[in-house]
Amino acid sequence: MKRVLGIVLAFMMVFAFTSCKGKEKKAGTSGDAKEVSVLGDVNGDGVFTVAYIAVTTTLAPYPIDILNQFQAYADKHEWELEVYDGNGDVNTQTEQVASVISDDIVDLVVLFPVDSAAAVTYVKDFSEAGIDVITITSDVKAEGQSMVYCYVGPDQKNGLVGPGANYILEHFKAGSNYVILSGWEAQYDYIVREASVNEFFTDAGYNQLAVKYCGASRDTAYEEMSALLVANKDIDFVFALSDEFALGGVQAIKEAGYKPGDITVVSLEAFIDSMEQVKDGWIQLTVTQTGTDLMTKLAEVIYSWMAKDSIDYVQLSTGTTITADNAAEWETKLPY
Amino acid sequence: MIAKLDKFKSTPVVRFFRENNSIYILILVIIAACISASPKFTRPANIINLTQSIGTYGILAIGLTFIFLVGGIDLSLAYQVALDGTLFVLMCNSIGFFPALLITLVLGCCIGYMNGTIVTRLKIPSLIGTLAVMTSLKGLVLILNNDSSGRAVEATLFGERLSHFYNIKLFGFLTPSHIICIIFLVALGMFLKYKRDGINMYVVGGNPEAGLFSGINNDRLTRMAFTIGGFCASFCSILVVMRMNTSTYNMGDNLDIIAICSVVVGGVKMQGGKGNMAMCIMGVATIQIINNVMTKLGMRTAMQALITGIVVILVLILDKITSNIKANNA
Amino acid sequence: MSNLKKQLKGKENFGVVAMMVVFIAIVVALSGSSFFTTKNIANLLRSVSVMGIMSCAVTLIMVTGNIDLSLGWMIGFCAVITGQHSGNFGEAIFWAILAGIGCGAFNGFLVGILKLNAFIATLGTMYAFKGITTLYSDGRFVTKLAPSEVLKFVGQGEIGGIPTPIIIFALFAIIFWFLLKKTEFGTKVYAVGANQRSAHFSGIRAWLIVLVVYTLAGLATGVAGTVLYAKVMSVQPYSGVGLEFDVLTAVVLGGTSVTGGKGNVLGTILGVIFVGILSNGFTLIGLGSNATYITQGIVLLIAMWADVKSSGGVRS
Numbered sequence: 001m002k003r004v005l006g007i008v009l010a011f012m013m014v015f016a017f018t019s020c021k022g023k024e025k026k027a028g029t030s031g032d033a034k035e036v037s038v039l040g041d042v043n044g045d046g047v048f049t050v051a052y053i054a055v056t057t058t059l060a061p062y063p064i065d066i067l068n069q070f071q072a073y074a075d076k077h078e079w080e081l082e083v084y085d086g087n088g089d090v091n092t093q094t095e096q097v098a099s100v101i102s103d104d105i106v107d108l109v110v111l112f113p114v115d116s117a118a119a120v121t122y123v124k125d126f127s128e129a130g131i132d133v134i135t136i137t138s139d140v141k142a143e144g145q146s147m148v149y150c151y152v153g154p155d156q157k158n159g160l161v162g163p164g165a166n167y168i169l170e171h172f173k174a175g176s177n178y179v180i181l182s183g184w185e186a187q188y189d190y191i192v193r194e195a196s197v198n199e200f201f202t203d204a205g206y207n208q209l210a211v212k213y214c215g216a217s218r219d220t221a222y223e224e225m226s227a228l229l230v231a232n233k234d235i236d237f238v239f240a241l242s243d244e245f246a247l248g249g250v251q252a253i254k255e256a257g258y259k260p261g262d263i264t265v266v267s268l269e270a271f272i273d274s275m276e277q278v279k280d281g282w283i284q285l286t287v288t289q290t291g292t293d294l295m296t297k298l299a300e301v302i303y304s305w306m307a308k309d310s311i312d313y314v315q316l317s318t319g320t321t322i323t324a325d326n327a328a329e330w331e332t333k334l335p336y
Numbered sequence: 337m338i339a340k341l342d343k344f345k346s347t348p349v350v351r352f353f354r355e356n357n358s359i360y361i362l363i364l365v366i367i368a369a370c371i372s373a374s375p376k377f378t379r380p381a382n383i384i385n386l387t388q389s390i391g392t393y394g395i396l397a398i399g400l401t402f403i404f405l406v407g408g409i410d411l412s413l414a415y416q417v418a419l420d421g422t423l424f425v426l427m428c429n430s431i432g433f434f435p436a437l438l439i440t441l442v443l444g445c446c447i448g449y450m451n452g453t454i455v456t457r458l459k460i461p462s463l464i465g466t467l468a469v470m471t472s473l474k475g476l477v478l479i480l481n482n483d484s485s486g487r488a489v490e491a492t493l494f495g496e497r498l499s500h501f502y503n504i505k506l507f508g509f510l511t512p513s514h515i516i517c518i519i520f521l522v523a524l525g526m527f528l529k530y531k532r533d534g535i536n537m538y539v540v541g542g543n544p545e546a547g548l549f550s551g552i553n554n555d556r557l558t559r560m561a562f563t564i565g566g567f568c569a570s571f572c573s574i575l576v577v578m579r580m581n582t583s584t585y586n587m588g589d590n591l592d593i594i595a596i597c598s599v600v601v602g603g604v605k606m607q608g609g610k611g612n613m614a615m616c617i618m619g620v621a622t623i624q625i626i627n628n629v630m631t632k633l634g635m636r637t638a639m640q641a642l643i644t645g646i647v648v649i650l651v652l653i654l655d656k657i658t659s660n661i662k663a664n665n666a
Numbered sequence: 667m668s669n670l671k672k673q674l675k676g677k678e679n680f681g682v683v684a685m686m687v688v689f690i691a692i693v694v695a696l697s698g699s700s701f702f703t704t705k706n707i708a709n710l711l712r713s714v715s716v717m718g719i720m721s722c723a724v725t726l727i728m729v730t731g732n733i734d735l736s737l738g739w740m741i742g743f744c745a746v747i748t749g750q751h752s753g754n755f756g757e758a759i760f761w762a763i764l765a766g767i768g769c770g771a772f773n774g775f776l777v778g779i780l781k782l783n784a785f786i787a788t789l790g791t792m793y794a795f796k797g798i799t800t801l802y803s804d805g806r807f808v809t810k811l812a813p814s815e816v817l818k819f820v821g822q823g824e825i826g827g828i829p830t831p832i833i834i835f836a837l838f839a840i841i842f843w844f845l846l847k848k849t850e851f852g853t854k855v856y857a858v859g860a861n862q863r864s865a866h867f868s869g870i871r872a873w874l875i876v877l878v879v880y881t882l883a884g885l886a887t888g889v890a891g892t893v894l895y896a897k898v899m900s901v902q903p904y905s906g907v908g909l910e911f912d913v914l915t916a917v918v919l920g921g922t923s924v925t926g927g928k929g930n931v932l933g934t935i936l937g938v939i940f941v942g943i944l945s946n947g948f949t950l951i952g953l954g955s956n957a958t959y960i961t962q963g964i965v966l967l968i969a970m971w972a973d974v975k976s977s978g979g980v981r982s
Contacts, residue, residue, distance in 0.1 A: 472963030642797025
């Protein structure tokens with residue numbers, strides 16, 4: 001009985017693995033034409049292979065959008081795209097980096113690190129293996145910078161947080177009370193954004209009542225904001241570090257009986273859902289952050305890498321500020 | 337014919353497979369499948385990477401095996417790893433590598449001992465006790481990492497980065513994580529097999545009342561098992577930090593669940609009283625090999641999770657059936 | 667009512683109630699009267715309603731001496747399915763509950779019929795559900811369809827000033843309290859948890875009870891998933907991750923024993939409310955979630971310790 005089960009299991013395993021193997025082979029065949037030298041092919045296997053080591057390709061809309069755009073580019077230009085999904089976990093990503101290096105078939109790595117401090121080690125490993133790296137969205141810190149070809153990403157401080165912060169600085173005088181709705185505690189993006197908000201407001205004399213971490217859940221933002229509105233009667237404005245939390249916050253504000261504009265809400269990372277709220281005046285301002293913004297820039301960078309041009313280290317992708325004026329127009333253009 | 341079959345059954349190799357858990361067959365099959373599935377799998381660089389991961393995560397699993405042996409469970413391991421790692425990096429940057437190493441290991445033992453005390457002195461079931469510790473440690477880790485997502489090790493050892501030492505190779509293949517894991521396996525395996533306390537641990541998990549009547553101090557051994565668990569967690573965290581040269585707030589996430597799955601796949605019983613170092617490391621190897629080959633085949637994490645889950649459930653079912661057969665035969 | 671009084675006064679939940687009172691006193695002392703406003707109480711109850719719906723059902727699982735760790739991804743799965751069908755309430759709730767029952771019954775099959783260790787089996791199914799959910803939703807959060815009015819009412823409506831999620835929570839609490847205390851089925855659940863072997867000899871089909879209990883938890887999770895989606899009309903597949911530990915905390919705080927045979931739904935409700943008060947109270951005081959985590963751990967330890975002390979210190 002035991003042996004029968006063992007054999008059945010063995011067959012299942014072999015079947016599962018070989019069915020995957022078929023796919024892998026098919027992907028490899030496009031590199032047969034060896035005479036034609038392929039642009040960007042460093043290791044000489046006749047095909048330009050780029051590994052996209054992503055923080056995640058399933059857990060958040062923005063990385064998913066980047067992947068979709070990247071895949072479209074790769075299909076169009078016949079790049080071989082190897083996708084690694086880090087699932088938001090440092091250990092997984094560390095193993096994937098080791099895996100990419102040991103495979104030795106990759107010409108260029110595009111790295112969206114889970115953690116920018118750990119990325120320094122990844123970049124060092126890649127540079128020892130002779131593979132060039134482009135980092136996106138979270139920059140590696142000073143030490144590893146000289147080994148990265150380029151950093152492509154949004155300007156977290158001036159590009160994403162800036163418009164909202166400037167709007168607030170224009171409209172509110174010292175002594176105003178505000179709360180920040182943030183994402184996961186201790187996650188890179190949100191730490192940078194929170195620090196940027198604080199930096200903008202250092203001299204403004206605003207009172208920060210609370211910073212609330214909402215994970216990635218609109219529901220948590222809604223509950224946290226409801227509790228905050230009970231605890232503090234005099235909130236003047238809310239700074240949400242993503243539209244996910246702005247939407248949760250707005251729902252709580254509506255329910256507490258405020259009118260549009262009573263409490264100013266500024267945000268970033270525009271969602272389709274929030275366009276309605278922007279038009280109605282619940283959210284005063286938000287900034288787009290889409291895969292298209294980033295991919296346009298990233299493609300340019302990859303072309304200049306292929307041509308071996310030297311370019312500036314930092315290449316910023318640009319977002320658009322959305323207010324009540326242009327919300328209707330963006331409603332159809334946003335990817336998520 | 338029957339005599340022949342009996343003879344075949346009594347050959348040492350077959351007896352080994354019959355008497356031990358079906359895991360050995362499983363792992364051979366999986367390795368064969370892996371080799372046939374992906375040529376990338378057999379590259380020497382990959383084999384070293386793979387065995388390094390087995391070593392690093394194996395240490396955590398070794399600690400967990402002891403906790404399972406005495407019939408406990410530790411849910412707080414993930415955040416123990418995160419806390420040990422975070423403090424290790426903080427101390428490394430201020431007081432240097434070796435003092436930090438020493439303090440971290442002591443800290444690991446202390447947290448483990450605390451868990452043991454909660455279970456034995458406060459008489460709280462280990463599932464709930466360690467759940468409480470887990471929640472508290474999570475808060476602590478987040479407070480320590482409030483201003484940064486990850487903290488780089490700025491200190492160097494003999495003029496080199498820490499990650500250099502993780503990948504340093506003796507005889508071309510033996511890295512520190514291999515060596516440490518082998519030392520742990522051999523030392524703790526000997527402890528379990530030859531030392532009185534080690535042998536008694538099986539009694540504590542398998543039949544605590546019998547242990548009580550034969551004069552075994554159940555509580556002391558339970559505390560000892562949890563302390564070993566904490567010690568192993570701190571060692572694992574140091575290796576993880578060395579590999580990445582950083583600590584992050586979520587560096588322990590999933591490690592505990594992977595360790596639990598690995599150990600169980602290896603055949604260690606969660607109810608206590610059954611298990612040894614060989615089972616533990618074979619289980620870790622199985623899970624890590626499956627993960628490695630799935631990465632090599634370019635499977636997405638969602639698919640990997642699904643397959644890991646199915647493997648765990650299948651192994652459990654297989655184990656159940658074989659133990660039923662054994663029981664019927666006896 | 668007298669039963670309720672007995673429960674509150676009795677030893678069983680004394681520790682939790684005492685700590686709750688102390689904590690509320692601290693919150694009120696530090697933050698003024700805002701804790702006892704109707705609005706705040708409603709907020710507090712609404713914020714734990716999703717967890718509460720699940721906790722009631724999990725109490726039954728725990729009473730049989732089992733555990734379910736797969737709930738976090740199960741609720742994500744159900745919520746995503748609700749989202750996919752959010753145009754039509756009937757379809758949404760049907761598919762969500764069906765998915766929940768399917769997942770729950772699978773757990774029940776593994777634990778009840780195949781008699782696998784509940785902890786490990788549900789850890790395995792957790793991985794499996796994680797994979798299924800992420801593959802099914804492709805990781806996207808579901809939010810775009812125009813939601814049906816009924817669904818909106820389920821998540822955001824009010825009946826006589828009380829938010830609907832709280833009413834659903836209350837309904838589930840009553841149903842499960844009734845099931846566990848007043849029916850033959852409930853007696854059997856206790857019997858299975860107290861001693862499976864003697865339950866078997868007295869003619870109770872333990873496997874069936876366990877299967878039903880897990881399926882009920884699946885059903886509750888389906889409803890909870892629908893409520894979770896409907897509250898903000900948006901959900902991410904992983905938004906339930908970690909919820910299983912909160913549920914476990916609440917159920918255990920309520921005096922349910924992890925080894926089975928002991929526990930009640932009223933206690934669970936107290937536990938759920940306590941977990942809500944911790945988070946809400948710290949917001950009112952102005953402290954962050956990190957403090958909540960630390961306190962929640964300590965509170966759980968103290969409550970368990972008090973529980974063990976009062977029950978004579980029998981170690982399982």
